[in-house]
Amino acid sequence: MRVTPHTRVRADRVAEYEAAQREVPEELTDAVRAAGATSWTIRRSRTDLVHVLEGEDCARLLAEPEGLPVDVARQARMADLPDVVHDHSGDGADAGLPVVQELP
Incomplete structure (x- = not known):
């Protein structure tokens, strides 16, 4: 399964x-992998970012690390960056990226 929060x-x-994304604690990446993530890539176009998450159960891999001390600290760090807007709605976290064109 692949989801694409924005x-x-x-x-x-x-x-x-x-810079904050380069400082993700290993303990948090381990927790995300343990929750089933096989891949998590963030792509940026100017100020828009698309997170491409892959795993068997993406809802689980987003939810399971919540509440862990390392995730709480990470979320506090990211909250220090004003105007970072996460779209975890049905149009964001659960949305796939439709293929517009693909090289055959």
């Missing part, structure tokens, strides 16, 4: 957001 970050905070 994030938007303020233009003047892109570098800070990317």
Whole structure:
């Protein structure tokens, strides 16, 4: 299964957001993998970000780490970046990216 939550970050905070993403604690990546993630890539186009998550049960891999001390600390760190907007609605977290064109 693949889901694609969306994030938007303020233009003047892109570098800070990317720096924060390079500092994800190993304990948190281990927890996400243990919850079933096989891949998590974030792609950016200007200030729009698309998170491409893959795993057997993406709802589980998003929910299971919640509440772990390392996730609570991480969420607090990311909350310090104002105007980062996460779309966890049905149009975001559960939405796939439709294929518009694919090289045969």
